[in-house]
Amino acid sequence: MSALLVKNGRIIDPASKFDDIADVLLRDGRIVEVGRGLAAEGAEIFDASGCIVAPGFIDMHVHLREPGIEHAETIETGSRAAAAGGFTSICCMPNTIPVNDNATVTSYIVERARQQAITNVFPIGAITKNSAGEELADIGSMKHAGIVAISDDGRPVMNARVMRRAMEFARSFDLPVIDHCEDLNLSAGGDMHEGLQSTRLGLRGIPSSSEDVMVARDILLAQTTGARFHVAHLSSRNAVAMVAYAKAKGLAVTCEATPHHFAITDADIAGYDSNYKMKPPLRTECDVNAVIEGIVSGAIDAIATDHAPHPGSEKMQEFEKCPFGITGLETALGLSLEKLVHTGKISLTRLVALFTTGPAGVLRLNRGTLRAGAPADVTVFDTEREWTYDANQSHSKSRNSPFHGRKFRGGPIAAIVNGHIAWRIDKAE
Amino acid sequence: MSVSEYFRFYGLRLEHLVSAKPDAIVMHPGPINRGRELSSEVADSQRSVILNQVENGIAVRMAVLERVVG
Numbered sequence: 001m002s003a004l005l006v007k008n009g010r011i012i013d014p015a016s017k018f019d020d021i022a023d024v025l026l027r028d029g030r031i032v033e034v035g036r037g038l039a040a041e042g043a044e045i046f047d048a049s050g051c052i053v054a055p056g057f058i059d060m061h062v063h064l065r066e067p068g069i070e071h072a073e074t075i076e077t078g079s080r081a082a083a084a085g086g087f088t089s090i091c092c093m094p095n096t097i098p099v100n101d102n103a104t105v106t107s108y109i110v111e112r113a114r115q116q117a118i119t120n121v122f123p124i125g126a127i128t129k130n131s132a133g134e135e136l137a138d139i140g141s142m143k144h145a146g147i148v149a150i151s152d153d154g155r156p157v158m159n160a161r162v163m164r165r166a167m168e169f170a171r172s173f174d175l176p177v178i179d180h181c182e183d184l185n186l187s188a189g190g191d192m193h194e195g196l197q198s199t200r201l202g203l204r205g206i207p208s209s210s211e212d213v214m215v216a217r218d219i220l221l222a223q224t225t226g227a228r229f230h231v232a233h234l235s236s237r238n239a240v241a242m243v244a245y246a247k248a249k250g251l252a253v254t255c256e257a258t259p260h261h262f263a264i265t266d267a268d269i270a271g272y273d274s275n276y277k278m279k280p281p282l283r284t285e286c287d288v289n290a291v292i293e294g295i296v297s298g299a300i301d302a303i304a305t306d307h308a309p310h311p312g313s314e315k316m317q318e319f320e321k322c323p324f325g326i327t328g329l330e331t332a333l334g335l336s337l338e339k340l341v342h343t344g345k346i347s348l349t350r351l352v353a354l355f356t357t358g359p360a361g362v363l364r365l366n367r368g369t370l371r372a373g374a375p376a377d378v379t380v381f382d383t384e385r386e387w388t389y390d391a392n393q394s395h396s397k398s399r400n401s402p403f404h405g406r407k408f409r410g411g412p413i414a415a416i417v418n419g420h421i422a423w424r425i426d427k428a429e
Numbered sequence: 430m431s432v433s434e435y436f437r438f439y440g441l442r443l444e445h446l447v448s449a450k451p452d453a454i455v456m457h458p459g460p461i462n463r464g465r466e467l468s469s470e471v472a473d474s475q476r477s478v479i480l481n482q483v484e485n486g487i488a489v490r491m492a493v494l495e496r497v498v499g
Contacts, residue, residue: 136430140438169430172438 003027003040004419006378009048013055014353015369024053026376026419033372046421048380051413052348055368056088056377057355059329061232061256061304067108068097073309073397075109079117081396083423085329086412088377089120089367093153094131101126101137106145118422119415122148124178127166131155136166143173148363151178153232158184160217167227176228176362179218181239182279186210191320193281197266203319206281208236215239219246219253230362231255233306235280237290244299254362256304259328259335262291264402274315274322275402278308295354296345302358305332309398327401331389333381334408341383342409376419383410432465441467446476459483
């Protein structure tokens, strides 16, 4: 019997449309109740005065690098970075070594997470064997072992026929198909968004169309197959428009946006800093505005970080040589508050929904709410505290963030996972 | 999606026949893919009429051809 009483916070639970100062009582891994002046004998008290108390945040797109690339990140360190970013659940992409394309690897990740992780970890399985884009992976067996979606993130399925079959099988196993939408032939050789800035810097470009044609293809295949299709980290104005079109037609199409794709643009790439290199690349202000409009309108369902740790020995090379990807777990909430809430674009309720009911709905996780009986995952954050992100103090094993040294207003205060405080700021910093 | 995984999720096995009506029979026009579409236990079970079906199918096809070209 363990109980935790989170007192006097402003509770925002989009799923039950609750927004008021109140307490939350957690016991034995479940939410017991939300209400005013709750008391519970023997319960540990967490004073959340002045803070927002929300359902546990879910990041549906992270790379934990384990098994196989543990010098970049492990399930343990990735989960620590997640908790320090206010996340209580993370979903890990399958591009490990070996690739998570069969039930044995899935079971290893699940077991490793059970032993090492301080947050919930939900694996995402590969679409094809070794993510090579040819033969379908053991989708059904992986589902039984615990995957919540399939994706060949980073190595997108180029063969449309294979993608069609994947969607058909995924549908029969009630799994969403998540695609990193990139036509590898169109993007080949590119290092940043193709446009004025790439010309100015003399770097090879990745055109928006390399993303757009795959979003279009997959939406059409989702229509053909009836599969649930989710666009990972969409970044272009056309992609947002096409997802909105698919939704208007009633297709089971959803999408996520990363904080960096609505917070910074290709014009911010200065001095060939490799921490500004990722896929999709930072796009233009016009695209960034479209992503923000999509978040406001509801075309975009979730905010996900695409946390992609790389050790300095690999990332700190010339822009053309370094791998794609940046860390993001610890800065996601701060950036979202800065660009979406403090600017008046969206309400705090909508912000919380983008981190909770949004991803939970896409993945059909029974989470993302503070309703009685739900898993006792709670995120506590504030909207005013001023702080500076120091990548060198990161809980991640890697440091590849373009937001090192950035000043934030508001951020995570605590992550409560399964009724226990996994991380809290006053103890950690 | 390996052969073994296909059989696990889509193959017909004895355990599935438990939920069928007691007089339900198993039919297949042949040729069958043992261990892929259905298990050998099912194919060779008392409830399988596959061999009868295949044998009768030859007679039926012979009769049809006779009618059409005869």
